Amino acid sequence: MLNCKQAAELMSQGMDRHLSLHDKMSLRFHLLMCSGCRNFGKQMKFLRQACRKISHDIG
Amino acid sequence: MRHDMLKFARLQLRDEAAAEDAVQEALAAAISARAQFGNRAQLKTWVFGILKHKIVDIIRARARSPGAGQAIEEIPEDAYDDLFNQQDRWQEESRPSGWGNPEQSYASRQFWLVFELCLTRLPENTARIFMMREMLGLETAEICKELSISSTNCWVVLHRARMGLRLCLEERWFKREEKHAEL
Numbered sequence: 559m560l561n562c563k564q565a566a567e568l569m570s571q572g573m574d575r576h577l578s579l580h581d582k583m584s585l586r587f588h589l590l591m592c593s594g595c596r597n598f599g600k601q602m603k604f605l606r607q608a609c610r611k612i613s614h615d616i617g
Numbered sequence: 618m619r620h621d622m623l624k625f626a627r628l629q630l631r632d633e634a635a636a637e638d639a640v641q642e643a644l645a646a647a648i649s650a651r652a653q654f655g656n657r658a659q660l661k662t663w664v665f666g667i668l669k670h671k672i673v674d675i676i677r678a679r680a681r682s683p684g685a686g687q688a689i690e691e692i693p694e695d696a697y698d699d700l701f702n703q704q705d706r707w708q709e710e711s712r713p714s715g716w717g718n719p720e721q722s723y724a725s726r727q728f729w730l731v732f733e734l735c736l737t738r739l740p741e742n743t744a745r746i747f748m749m750r751e752m753l754g755l756e757t758a759e760i761c762k763e764l765s766i767s768s769t770n771c772w773v774v775l776h777r778a779r780m781g782l783r784l785c786l787e788e789r790w791f792k793r794e795e796k797h798a799e800l
Contacts, residue, residue, distance in 0.1 A: 561701075561704060561705035561706055562701060562705060562706045562707045563701050563705035563706075564705070566776075566780070567776055570772070570775060570776035570779050570780075571772050571776065573775075574750065574757045574771070574772055574775055575757065575768075575772065592706075593712075594706075594707040594712035594713050595707075595713070597712075597713035597714060597715050597716070598713040598783070600715070600716065601713055601716060601719075601783045601786075601787075602779060602783070604716065604719045604720075605751070605779055605782055605783060605786075606751060607720070608719075608723075608732060609748075609751035609752050610751070610752075610754075611723060612625070612628075612729075612732075612752060613625075613669075613751075613752045613753070613754070
């Protein structure tokens, strides 16, 4: 069972590398039960989107 | 355009003189190639492409300097431990909140100032790795190679950068916005 600290690390790493099937399944299971981590995941996506926006608006 | 370019270069390089140089070189290249572009938008995209390459070149040169590989030590391993309880679950008060439709903040000038401030508050090498990944769009494998760090360290640094950034945005923007809405 993942805890929130591990789930957050995996979500961040998922933005930088391919997660194993096992990691993906554990993460999915954790997210079903944890609204804090679901919010964290959305926040990570938003950070990426905002950074791309800076980069694209400029270029 | 020059103003935007300079702002972008400064954010990445944290060095006024180096940022000026990079922008100057990109603009000089633009002037000599101006005739090849039908419209200004194309030219702009192209010039920014050059600027991004120049920034990567400068970062690459810096990567060879001592200290560049120290990013892993900048934010200590236990920096965010307070957010979690003994079972490593989020503490009640630090559980990530819903940011609503955060894209709405894009329209706010104030939001982008806060965003830049939060980026600037990250330690130097950490911020550089984060921006190489998220703004210059490099893959982690390329970043590892450029900076001679292991991919594991690279992921750790990126994760700590994101933790710091989201905390800063939550405190300085999204929580405050909530408060405004309540008023």
